[in-house]
Amino acid sequence: MALRPDEFYDHALAATDDERRLPLARMTGWDVSPFEPDGLRVAPLRPPVLPEPPRHGEDPSNCDACRDQGDGIWFNDSWRLTRIAGVGVPLVLMLHPREHYDMADLPDGLAAELGVLTTHIVRHVQALAHISRAHVYRIGDGGAHLHIWFFARPEGQAQLYGSWMPVWDDLLPEYPADVAEADAALVADALVASIGGRRKAT
Numbered sequence: 001m002a003l004r005p006d007e008f009y010d011h012a013l014a015a016t017d018d019e020r021r022l023p024l025a026r027m028t029g030w031d032v033s034p035f036e037p038d039g040l041r042v043a044p045l046r047p048p049v050l051p052e053p054p055r056h057g058e059d060p061s062n063c064d065a066c067r068d069q070g071d072g073i074w075f076n077d078s079w080r081l082t083r084i085a086g087v088g089v090p091l092v093l094m095l096h097p098r099e100h101y102d103m104a105d106l107p108d109g110l111a112a113e114l115g116v117l118t119t120h121i122v123r124h125v126q127a128l129a130h131i132s133r134a135h136v137y138r139i140g141d142g143g144a145h146l147h148i149w150f151f152a153r154p155e156g157q158a159q160l161y162g163s164w165m166p167v168w169d170d171l172l173p174e175y176p177a178d179v180a181e182a183d184a185a186l187v188a189d190a191l192v193a194s195i196g197g198r199r200k201a202t
Ligand SMILES: [Zn+2]
Pocket: 057, 060, 063, 064, 065, 066, 067, 099, 100, 101, 145
């Protein structure tokens, strides 16, 4: 059984200094870390918050992902793909089920479709010129409606390898929106060709 919240906190606290700061992460020592260890310090460890606050859209009647059914670059009867604007990497896409499900609640049929769709989206993003990799993330701490992230890593930018990429994305200047939009359209057209669906919501 996993540690209770208070047990977990005590366990972590035992590794902190007298300001409840943990030592720097091993990841900050990685060659691809965006931060140099000098001058960097870890935020004081906070105690658990219980009960946890609700995420956005816990109630489907108040869920943006359910409401914004017309927003996207590709659609089929069960799924919708959107482009996230204002990012630093060349392309960030997000896949949402049309109906209100979180990942653990996804019926097996939709879960199977998710696997196939994820594979096709990765394939088409990686086929774009000057894109080396599509990273895939599901986190789910902010919104209750399942949303899968696809981050395109720019070719040759080796510091953006691995799990620091979302942090680099936040540090980088905003990527040209017209270029991202054109690449998103290529991915959407390739999806229509490889798996069906359509470019418009209706
Ligand atoms: Zn929803």
